[in-house]
Amino acid sequence: MKGLYCKLSEAGEVKFIIQDTSLPTAIGNHQVKVQVKSCALSHVDIKLREDLKLQSEHVPVGREIAGVVLQVGPKVTFFQPDDEVVGILPLDAEVSGLCDVVLIDEYNLVQKPEKVGWFEAAGAIKDGLKAYTALHTLARIAVGQTLLVLDGASPFGLLAIQLAHYHGVKVLATAVSPEDQKFLEQLRPSLGVLESLVARVIGVWDLKVDLVDLCLEETGGLGVDIVIDAGVRLHEEDTEEVRNHLPHKHDIISLLGVGGHWVTTEDNLQLDPPDSCSLFLKAASVSFLNEEVWEASRARQGRYIHIMKDVVEKLSTGTFRPLVENPVPLYEATVSMEMVQRRQLRKRVVVKL
Template identity: 30%
Template sequence: MRAVTQYSFGGPEVLELTEVARPRPSLNEVLVRVRAAGVNPIDAHVRSGALPLLGRPPFTVGWDISGVVEEVAPGVSRFVPGDEVYGMPYIPLAANGYAEYTVAPSRQLARKPATIGHVQAAGLPLAGLTAWQALADAARVQDGQRVLVHGGGGGVGHLAVQIAKALGAEVLATASAAKHGFVRELGADEVIDYRAVDFADAAGGGVDVVVDTVGGETAVRSLDVLRPGGVLVTIVEMRNTDLAKQADHRGLRFFGVTAEPDHCALEALAELVDAGKLRSHVAHGLPLADAARAHRLIGSGSTTGKIVLTV
């Protein structure tokens, strides 16, 4: 089969399209014929060596997949060959998503949303699970609460805006001026141009939950907009113990969130998609051979929504 392999750490140019042996599923696993693979910032961090999750190369990056079950191993009762599935298996171990076939534990996958194709589905798992686990699991967002999403036009942010809205929240989001129309279309009640105004002044305080996708001073200053007992959920400053202490000192709650494989959350996301309440916006769909170009795009930091490789 074809797979994108890298033999050294480095820039996008280290990603090579190669021929490798097709994997075989072990107990409780399925073999998936990958139709599309999502590209995420973590892929680029692992590729460069900045985040050495997979040890030394050679290896294949990629965790977001959507495809068709080709084979099931003993122990699998959730799927049969031909089922369309999506998910984010194995993270932080290798899932080998940039490939024509991959194996995954059956309980780390869910049935693909019926109303969308594989390309859109592949843009959903990692970012969608991150947003869902931040809002529904960590913050436990309730109807009528005010939620501020930083980076509302980004990969996680654009899904967080929609999920918060689906949970019944009033949603504020920060975004550059060029992305304001897009973020409003997602359902944001108010969009703040963080380059033109102070987001803390614009939010006006009384925020119940902040979802931080930016980090740094944005995360620190987000404490100022939260009401007593409010929640700061960050996907960037997870290890920032000083920030956690500041939040606790102010009577606020702090959560650092990274996406975990979770078929129940994937099923919840699929229900929102099929109900017309959630969509992953795919800005670029590129062939597997263009993985290096996809990584250059993700490295630019200016993409609206998601980048997906078609297989």
């Protein structure tokens, strides 16, 4: 069978190839053999793999899968053959999720509700996990708080908005283009409901817009309780394109309220002494959002499974409505993955198998 793999050249260039692969003949005690129906494509973080010493000649691509259980190991208790499941292959998986059949530990899977489609399940599981990690695990959201989601029209930003609104949080979001602004302004919890999911959409594509001023205006000068960024500028001399899409770290700190919480996706964030002083005076905090951390400790395995179960449950009730492209056939997976890696697509790409 064939799978999609990432090959890193000596020059550091990333190339995606489809190649033949095979599964081990023996199934482990806690492993589940799954026939894959759909697999979502996500950006491959080469630097993270290097930091975790997971370099290999060919890196498997496609980790968010949905499918049907074919066989279970002798000690598997959660599943049985013919169960419909959804899950995320671990970072150190040796096989691509675009293979017809994969072996995966039972603790990385959850049952897929019957009313949830294959493509929605695979397309939402990772972004849903990331949204839960940001809002519940790191920021500890509570009813009545104010949340700012940067780039709210991204697949992750959309699920973060939907999850926050579900919990009674006032949501502000930025849009990086007029199209994104229109999309966010038309978001509703469900059909026929007039109430918007986003209290205010801030079009940062417009150079006249001041993000800090608008956030303070919206909160009566108090500042927002939680900020989830999509990257930040660390230097004033960044290019105009970067300045139009990413706020400076000083802007984030300035719009935070007392006791506020900044959840950042910037892995090389550098805070100068004045930045730390501002955060200290506000008793504010910074957390780093790494959704891969759940596999770092067995003590958190139960919570990891609980979150994935909650994600698919919210999919079945319509609370989560992911941003998914039309299903892509396997022969187009290489081209689609190249576009995903270059971040040229605004929707989550799911491959149909």
